[in-house]
Amino acid sequence: MHPRRSKWRQAYAVICDRIRTGELAAGDRVPTVHELMAEFEMSNTVAQKVHRALREAGLVETEPGTGSYVLPGAAEKLQAAAESEAGGE
Secondary structure, three states, rough: OOOOOOOOHHHHHHHHHHHHHHOOOOOOOOHHHHHHHHHHHOHHHHHHHHHHHHHHHOEEEEEEOOEEEEEEOOOHHHHHHHHHHOOOO
16 A cells, blocks of 8 residues: 555555456445455544545445445446546556
C-alpha cells in the first residue's frame, strides 16, 4: 500500500481492482465493514467510507441486513476507466 495515500483510498483501490480483475464478480458480496477493518487495519468509520465510495461510484449495491454486492457492469466500468486513464498519459 502507498504510505502517502489515505487508508480508505487504498482499500477502495484494492476492492476496485478485485472487481476489475474478476476476483469479485457481479453478484459477489464485497468484504463487510468488519472484514475491511481487519484486512486494512482501519476504523469502523473509515471502512464505512469505503463502502459509501463504492456505492457512490455505482459499483456495489447494499442490501440492509445481508451485505453489499457487486453490480452487473461494474468490472466493465472500471476497465473502461483504466483504459481511459492509460490512453490519457
